[in-house]
Amino acid sequence: MKSRRAFLAQLALASEDALTSLDAGVLVCVFLRGGADTLNMFIPYGDDNYYKVRPSIAIAEPAKNRGTSTQSLRLNDFYALHPKLAPVYPLFADGQMAIVQAVGSDNESGSHFDAQDQMEHGEGYGKPLNGGWLARYLRARADKKVTPLSAIAIGATVPESLRSAPSVTALTSIDDVQMQLPPRDAEAVSAALTSLYSQRMDLLGQAGKDTLEVLKRLEGLRRHDGKNKPSAGYPDTEFGKGLSQIARLTKADVGLQIACINSDGWDTHFVQGSTSGIQADRMDELARGLAAFDKDLGPCRGRVTTIVMTEFGRRIYENVSGGTDHGRGFAMMVIGKGIKGGRIYGQWPGLADQGDFLLGPSGLAITYDYRSVLAEICSRNVPFDRIAQVFPQFDPQTIGFTG
Amino acid sequence: MKLSRRSLLQSALLLGAVSPLVGCEHLSSEVTRRLGEEVPEKVGAYPGDSIDPDFHFLSRTTYGCWPGDLDYLKSVGQQHWLEEQLHPDTIDDKACMLRTRRFETLNLDAGTCYEFKKTALQDDLVRHAILTATYSKRQLLEIMVGFWSDHLNIYSQKADCIYLKGIDDRAVIRSHALGKFKDLIRASASSPAMLVYLDGKENKKSKPSDVPNENYARELLELHTMGVHGGYSQHDVSEVARCLTGWRVRDRWRRGSSYFDLSMHDQSRKKVLGQTIAALGGSTDLDKVVEIVCKHPSTATHIATKLVRHFVAEQPPASLVKQVAATFAATDGDIRSVLTALFMSDEFRASAGQKIKRPMHFVISSLRATASDTYAHKPMLEYLSCMGELPYQHPTPDGYPDVGRPWLGTLLWRWNFAFALLNGTIPQTHIPLEQLMSAVPGTVASGGSPLFSYFIGRNPTSTELFALSKIPAARPDLLVALILSSPAFQRY
Numbered sequence: 085m086k087s088r089r090a091f092l093a094q095l096a097l098a099s100e101d102a103l104t105s106l107d108a109g110v111l112v113c114v115f116l117r118g119g120a121d122t123l124n125m126f127i128p129y130g131d132d133n134y135y136k137v138r139p140s141i142a143i144a145e146p147a148k149n150r151g152t153s154t155q156s157l158r159l160n161d162f163y164a165l166h167p168k169l170a171p172v173y174p175l176f177a178d179g180q181m182a183i184v185q186a187v188g189s190d191n192e193s194g195s196h197f198d199a200q201d202q203m204e205h206g207e208g209y210g211k212p213l214n215g216g217w218l219a220r221y222l223r224a225r226a227d228k229k230v231t232p233l234s235a236i237a238i239g240a241t242v243p244e245s246l247r248s249a250p251s252v253t254a255l256t257s258i259d260d261v262q263m264q265l266p267p268r269d270a271e272a273v274s275a276a277l278t279s280l281y282s283q284r285m286d287l288l289g290q291a292g293k294d295t296l297e298v299l300k301r302l303e304g305l306r307r308h309d310g311k312n313k314p315s316a317g318y319p320d321t322e323f324g325k326g327l328s329q330i331a332r333l334t335k336a337d338v339g340l341q342i343a344c345i346n347s348d349g350w351d352t353h354f355v356q357g358s359t360s361g362i363q364a365d366r367m368d369e370l371a372r373g374l375a376a377f378d379k380d381l382g383p384c385r386g387r388v389t390t391i392v393m394t395e396f397g398r399r400i401y402e403n404v405s406g407g408t409d410h411g412r413g414f415a416m417m418v419i420g421k422g423i424k425g426g427r428i429y430g431q432w433p434g435l436a437d438q439g440d441f442l443l444g445p446s447g448l449a450i451t452y453d454y455r456s457v458l459a460e461i462c463s464r465n466v467p468f469d470r471i472a473q474v475f476p477q478f479d480p481q482t483i484g485f486t487g
Numbered sequence: 488m489k490l491s492r493r494s495l496l497q498s499a500l501l502l503g504a505v506s507p508l509v510g511c512e513h514l515s516s517e518v519t520r521r522l523g524e525e526v527p528e529k530v531g532a533y534p535g536d537s538i539d540p541d542f543h544f545l546s547r548t549t550y551g552c553w554p555g556d557l558d559y560l561k562s563v564g565q566q567h568w569l570e571e572q573l574h575p576d577t578i579d580d581k582a583c584m585l586r587t588r589r590f591e592t593l594n595l596d597a598g599t600c601y602e603f604k605k606t607a608l609q610d611d612l613v614r615h616a617i618l619t620a621t622y623s624k625r626q627l628l629e630i631m632v633g634f635w636s637d638h639l640n641i642y643s644q645k646a647d648c649i650y651l652k653g654i655d656d657r658a659v660i661r662s663h664a665l666g667k668f669k670d671l672i673r674a675s676a677s678s679p680a681m682l683v684y685l686d687g688k689e690n691k692k693s694k695p696s697d698v699p700n701e702n703y704a705r706e707l708l709e710l711h712t713m714g715v716h717g718g719y720s721q722h723d724v725s726e727v728a729r730c731l732t733g734w735r736v737r738d739r740w741r742r743g744s745s746y747f748d749l750s751m752h753d754q755s756r757k758k759v760l761g762q763t764i765a766a767l768g769g770s771t772d773l774d775k776v777v778e779i780v781c782k783h784p785s786t787a788t789h790i791a792t793k794l795v796r797h798f799v800a801e802q803p804p805a806s807l808v809k810q811v812a813a814t815f816a817a818t819d820g821d822i823r824s825v826l827t828a829l830f831m832s833d834e835f836r837a838s839a840g841q842k843i844k845r846p847m848h849f850v851i852s853s854l855r856a857t858a859s860d861t862y863a864h865k866p867m868l869e870y871l872s873c874m875g876e877l878p879y880q881h882p883t884p885d886g887y888p889d890v891g892r893p894w895l896g897t898l899l900w901r902w903n904f905a906f907a908l909l910n911g912t913i914p915q916t917h918i919p920l921e922q923l924m925s926a927v928p929g930t931v932a933s934g935g936s937p938l939f940s941y942f943i944g945r946n947p948t949s950t951e952l953f954a955l956s957k958i959p960a961a962r963p964d965l966l967v968a969l970i971l972s973s974p975a976f977q978r979y
Contacts, residue, residue, distance in 0.1 A: 117883065194724065198715045199887050240875020241893040253897025256873070266902045266910070271963060272957050277902065279954040280973045290975040291895035299899070345670065348882050353702040354686040404697040405689035410705070468640060 112343045112390040118351030122415040130162035135433040137401035141358045154359040168367040173373035181419045182485040185430035187449035188413040199395040204245035215248030224470040232294040235342040238326035251272020261302045317376035319369045331380040353407040355446040389420035400435045456481040520581035526858045526922040527555040542944030543839035549626035551852025573823045576627035584624040590615040593653045598744025600650045615862040616878040620851045626656040632662040637886030639675045641684045645880035650681035669781035679736045679745045691751035692732045704728035705883045717785030728854030729753040730772035772916025787815040801890045807834040840978045846874035861916040873900040905971035909964040943975045
């Protein structure tokens with residue numbers, strides 16, 4: 085009998101599309117922590133108000149700075165891409181990346197933590213649900229068996245979106261996941277730990293059991309994928325390294341379904357910069373990371389959908405210190421084969437002058453509830469009648485970026 | 488009692504008297520051992536099938552028992568012990584001070600700190616935090632320093648924060664950790680490190696079109712005082728931001744100190760939480776804001792909730808929150824009174840073993856229970872870093888999560904730490920295992936049971952005993968490492 089991997093490899097040779105329909109199974113969630121200023125990532129150069137309210141930080145229209153590294157990249161007659169996001173431009177041009185504009189939640193607190201929690205739980209404001217949306221997504225995907233490598237979080241802590249998942253593993257580096265014990269002690273210790281942690285299947289019991297299982301599985305993976313080294317091009321940062329770990333798990337076909345990774349440092353109250361500076365550096369890392377990830381996945385890219393989200397956008401106008409305070413709506417990126425990309429979804433809500441009138445932190449008006457975007461992504465892998473399990477008490481709008 | 492100049496000199500002489508051939512750390516260890524960092528000849532056994540109430544009391548009010556701590560508590564009683572700990576100056580802490588005095592940058596002013604490399608400052612800051620938590624006899628103070636350092640979190644790697652966090656630790660956190668809450672908040676509000684971390688120094692109004700930077704104002708209300716649903720509006724955030732315009736940090740002469748610049752201050756009238764702050768208030772606007780928000784009933788509830796979560800249960804019992812908040816309100820936020828109310832409550836007593844240690848607590852309690860001799864060099868910090876809780880490295884102002892769940896994905900690193908600690912592969916870290924084994928009654932004869940009780944505060948269950956029996960009898964090191972790795976030791 086042919087192994088599953090050989091079978092997939094053969095399919096990949098025959099047609100990448102066939103592979104997509106067979107298993108579009110890995111969902112990668114990139115969370116830009118801090119409230120990313122997406123107005124300066126996907127530039128609404130067609131709106132003059134943009135330049136009026138952001139005198140020192142606005143990014144020029146693509147017709148300016150031609151041929152230089154500060155030239156923005158035209159997406160359509162209205163939007164342009166920040167020059168530091170250039171590495172992902174080919175994904176957009178290729179139709180594999182969609183942008184959904186004016187997304188957000190009904191959270192008016194202006195709090196990072198309240199807004200992140202709400203979004204990671206997949207809730208409406210003030211209507212708490214128990215656990216994270218990705219935990220429910222994992223349960224709703226009845227077609228897949230859940231193992232400790234079904235859901236991973238890059239880093240040391242497990243995000244709220246995976247709270248109450250049947251199983252989840254936090255890791256920074258696959259190669260580091262091993263017991264540092266002299267071989268002669270390993271057997272006795274492992275037997276003792278197994279027995280201690282199987283005593284009670286509470287939070288700790290589950291965590292211990294998962295840890296022991298992951299140790300075994302990753303040891304197996306390391307034995308088999310020696311040749312599977314990441315391609316070059318990842319930024320030499322925790323974020324870049326994290327993405328390369330996700331690619332490695334995807335290629336090794338260990339049953340990965342969800343991977344969460346954070347990008348920190350988007351809370352740009354102070355001198356955020358324009359074509360260069362604090363936010364530009366964040367964009368540079370993000371875009372180079374995503375481009376390297378795509379290249380590294382190679383023929384496996386058809387199995388991966390990547391979403392890039394944040395807890396809220398920022399004020400439309402800049403503050404006294406060349407930064408922007410907390411706002412509302414933002415743009416999301418969705419990347420993957422089979423995404424109807426190369427387009428910007430969602431109507432431009434305009435940059436109305438809000439003066440001193442502040443109902444909640446002012447910012448971009450919201451056209452799509454964030455759950456509509458997430459539900460549409462879920463629909464690729466979760467049967468229609470189960471979407472309501474992932475987002476209870478919510479009626480998603482169809483946006484249309486999935487096939 | 489402050490460490491007197493004379494006793495410091497005596498200790499220094501004592502240091503000089505020891506053979507000059509051994510390393511400096513070895514010298515310190517010799518001296519500090521004589522000053523009390525030792526394993527007593529015998530430690531008491533208090534066997535029982537549920538966690539000993541005094542063991543529980545110490546597990547929450549300290550970073551874990553040092554050998555002999557439990558016996559001391561039993562001899563003086565919980566109330567006396569608490570009274571002592573609430574007045575840390577009365578506790579002789581020479582040994583710890585000797586061990587941590589090498590971290591000179593913690594005692595310098597900011598201007599001088601700028602002359603050091605960032606990496607050196609970072610190293611001092613983190614090692615100082617770990618070693619004081621491990622060795623200070625003022626354990627409750629250290630626990631509260633940890634609590635407030637999270638509550639008023641400053642990410643040491645943002646901008647110039649590393650030059651300024653040492654002073655913040657001294658002048659804000661340590662000075663007020665057991666004092667009045669509003670003094671703590673007032674000190675934090677004009678602390679240079681906070682002014683840099685949350686952009687307060689950039690918040691100014693020098694011309695009519697200037698829009699304030701409201702970063703700090705929001706976190707003051709949301710995180711530091713009232714809580715996100717505490718009843719303030721977006722308008723209050725903006726008004727507080729206006730009140731706080733004009734606070735700056737010097738960047739040349741007296742670099743790193745804060746000052747108020749009236750020409751950058753919004754001098755018109757403001758209204759915060761319904762109360763008017765008259766025009767032309769200048770720097771006193773800040774005092775008024777602190778007064779208003781600290782007195783607000785939401786602040787009492789918010790702080791009470793956080794303290795009860797920290798000391799009692801991840802799901803804070805409403806009855807206790809109410810009681811602690813009432814004490815907070817009645818005493819004008821007196822932290823000693825609030826803690827006393829908390830530790831003397833039935834809910835506290837009934838919660839033994841129900842919390843999950845965060846990585847820092849796990850590491851420090853391991854070091855303390857084993858009477859480790861360490862100087863927290865880089866290889867040890869690496870473990871804590873893999874577990875995700877190296878001090879002052881949390882980027883966002885909410886501080887490290889104060890619940891157990893998010894930390895359980897890195898259990899592997901707790902196990903690796905425990906086994907490395909016991910098999911001596913963490914450089915310059917030693918455990919007096921033999922003394923420990925002979926101090927704990929009956930260890931040699933009776934398998935793992937007495938050792939388990941010593942570390943966990945109760946007898947092992949039959950399953951736990953069965954697991955311990957898998958370790959060869961000749962390997963007490965593995966046995967201790969396994970107990971430290973067990974689910975029971977992750978709880979407290």
